[in-house]
Amino acid sequence: MKIKDIQDQIVEEFDIFDSWMDKYEYLIELGKSVPVIDDSNKIEENIIKGCQSKVWLHAEKNNGLIEFYADSDAIITKGIVSLLIRTFSNQKPEDIINASLDFIDKIGLRQHLSPNRANGLNNMIKKIKFYAIAFSKTN
Amino acid sequence: MASIFKMNVLNNIESIRKEFPILNTTVNGNKLIYLDNAATSQTPNCVIDSISNYYKNLNSNIHRGVHTLSQLATEKYEDTRKKFKTHFNAKSSSEIIFTAGTTHSINLVSSGFNEFLSKEDEIIVSQLEHHSNIVPWQMLCEKTGAKMKVIPMNNNGELDLIAFSNLLSNKTKIVFVNHVSNALGTVNNIKEIIDKSHSVGAAVLIDGAQAVPHFRVDVTELDVDFYVCSAHKFCGPTGVGILYGKKEWLDKLPAYQGGGEMIDEVTFEKTTYSDLPNKFEAGTPNIAGVIASGIALDYINEIGLENIKEYEDYLLQYATDKLLEIDGLKIFGESINKTSVISFNIKDIHPYDIGSVIDNLGIAVRTGHHCAQPIMDFFKIPGTIRVSFCFYNTTDEIDTLVNALKKASTMLS
Numbered sequence: 001m002k003i004k005d006i007q008d009q010i011v012e013e014f015d016i017f018d019s020w021m022d023k024y025e026y027l028i029e030l031g032k033s034v035p036v037i038d039d040s041n042k043i044e045e046n047i048i049k050g051c052q053s054k055v056w057l058h059a060e061k062n063n064g065l066i067e068f069y070a071d072s073d074a075i076i077t078k079g080i081v082s083l084l085i086r087t088f089s090n091q092k093p094e095d096i097i098n099a100s101l102d103f104i105d106k107i108g109l110r111q112h113l114s115p116n117r118a119n120g121l122n123n124m125i126k127k128i129k130f131y132a133i134a135f136s137k138t139n
Numbered sequence: 140m141a142s143i144f145k146m147n148v149l150n151n152i153e154s155i156r157k158e159f160p161i162l163n164t165t166v167n168g169n170k171l172i173y174l175d176n177a178a179t180s181q182t183p184n185c186v187i188d189s190i191s192n193y194y195k196n197l198n199s200n201i202h203r204g205v206h207t208l209s210q211l212a213t214e215k216y217e218d219t220r221k222k223f224k225t226h227f228n229a230k231s232s233s234e235i236i237f238t239a240g241t242t243h244s245i246n247l248v249s250s251g252f253n254e255f256l257s258k259e260d261e262i263i264v265s266q267l268e269h270h271s272n273i274v275p276w277q278m279l280c281e282k283t284g285a286k287m288k289v290i291p292m293n294n295n296g297e298l299d300l301i302a303f304s305n306l307l308s309n310k311t312k313i314v315f316v317n318h319v320s321n322a323l324g325t326v327n328n329i330k331e332i333i334d335k336s337h338s339v340g341a342a343v344l345i346d347g348a349q350a351v352p353h354f355r356v357d358v359t360e361l362d363v364d365f366y367v368c369s370a371h372k373f374c375g376p377t378g379v380g381i382l383y384g385k386k387e388w389l390d391k392l393p394a395y396q397g398g399g400e401m402i403d404e405v406t407f408e409k410t411t412y413s414d415l416p417n418k419f420e421a422g423t424p425n426i427a428g429v430i431a432s433g434i435a436l437d438y439i440n441e442i443g444l445e446n447i448k449e450y451e452d453y454l455l456q457y458a459t460d461k462l463l464e465i466d467g468l469k470i471f472g473e474s475i476n477k478t479s480v481i482s483f484n485i486k487d488i489h490p491y492d493i494g495s496v497i498d499n500l501g502i503a504v505r506t507g508h509h510c511a512q513p514i515m516d517f518f519k520i521p522g523t524i525r526v527s528f529c530f531y532n533t534t535d536e537i538d539t540l541v542n543a544l545k546k547a548s549t550m551l552s
């Protein structure tokens with residue numbers, strides 16, 4: 001699926017919920033159910049700065065597509081991270097570099113993030129794009 | 140201004156709450172429950188009115204003009220200094236310096252100590268400190284080569300004063316400790332720390348940011364050398380701090396910033412500095428804020444610090460009992476001598492997750508390391524949830540908090 005279609009799908013899923021408590025409940029479910037990163041990749045270099053909770057992000061390239069793996073010690077953060085991974089994993093580096101991320105605003109998540117966490121989220125997105133740029137230069 | 144006289148807080152809680160407009164706002168569709176008072180307390184009408192009144196009727200520069208407004212503003216500003224002198228029982232008003240906050244006050248003193256330290260010297264901090272009472276001194280150590288020693292704490296979050304005695308020696312030049320820990324609420328036995336430090340000739344700075352809002356501080360009785368605090372923690376505006384310093388020390392301490400107001404005579408060859416307190420108040424100060432801080436001080440004194448303490452102790456006990464009913468809740472900082480601060484975690488749920496969920500329910504708490512990472516390292520946790528009460532909080536609010544925490548815990552377990 002294309003990045004844009006995945007984002008539309010996420011927005012649709014979140015549309016079902018009326019209240020933010022329900023949306024959080026869903027994020028928590030996502031956070032609990034997604035096994036995201038191997039412990040051997042939970043290393044200092046993979047930690048994303050600017051998050052109040054710890055977030056690790058690791059990427060690999062297979063057959064021209066990038067796969068992301070991540071984790072967080074906070075479940076809601078992990079739920080958010082899992083949405084990012086769902087959006088960007090198994091995509092071509094160029095598509096990731098050129099993608100514009102709109103589901104976060106569309107589901108109203110950004111207003112519900114404290115500036116601290118929003119900052120962390122921006123750093124996650126930066127790191128994802130950074131991996132894509134780095135991998136676009138390798139075969 | 141509110142005409143509340145000495146009274147029991149509980150019987151007047153509704154009229155007190157009416158003085159704080161922000162308590163009627165809603166957050167995410169829920170009535171705000173503000174339990175982050177250790178970070179910043181809310182502002183009563185009399186303080187807000189004082190700021191607005193200043194700009195409507197008094198605004199002018201102080202200490203400089205012959206004109207009436209300037210003189211009126213100067214008078215109010217200097218009257219405020221007298222209020223703090225009286226409140227803290229300082230010997231003279233010139234021992235009260237207005238700064239931008241606790242952090243600024245500490246930096247003013249620590250940078251002055253640059254002149255008094257060499258690399259053989261030692262300075263002593265405690266494990267319970269806010270980063271603003273650690274980092275300026277680390278910077279001082281880097282400049283001077285002096286060494287920093289740390290007073291350890293026990294599992295209850297209390298300082299080990301026997302270990303402290305062993306750290307003291309004639310190499311010790313200054314000891315800096317908070318009166319009350321912002322992260323745990325522990326009230327430290329600063330009198331003992333001050334007396335022991337003086338016995339080896341060391342100066343003492345006490346960070347009173349978390350003490351001044353909750354009980355009366357007498358700097359003469361304490362015999363402390365420097366005592367610092369921030370107005371925004373006792374219902375005053377942000378950006379105003381108070382530095383009390385003993386005259387002998389303030390005379391010795393070099394000026395911190397150069398500029399207008401702090402000089403006696405300026406020529407390009409040499410400038411001589413003015414006397415205390417102006418020596419440390421270069422430039423135009425936060426005049427409106429300082430005057431409003433004096434109004435905030437009047438306000439808490441009208442309610443009465445004894446009444447405030449009695450009521451806050453009651454809230455602390457009530458909340459501690461209720462919180463401990465929550466399955467898997469652990470409190471960090473269990474000294475019997477505490478202000479109305481409770482730091483805790485529930486099971487192994489990340490404090491940030493709980494903070495996010497209950498924020499949705501309109502409840503403001505602090506999560507994280509509370510600018511006191513060494514404390515979190517001691518307990519080997521990433522952070523805590525911290526609730527901190529002010530005299531306008533209620534047991535109903537605590538009940539709502541407890542229900543919200545139970546809900547969050549179920550969602551997140």
Ligand SMILES: Cc1ncc(COP(=O)(O)O)c(C=O)c1O
Nearest residue numbers: 240241242269271317321348369
């Ligand atoms: C114990 C303590 N010291 C210092 C500070 C810093 O105060 P300010 O930010 O007003 O300079 C705080 C504020 O959180 C505090 O609680």
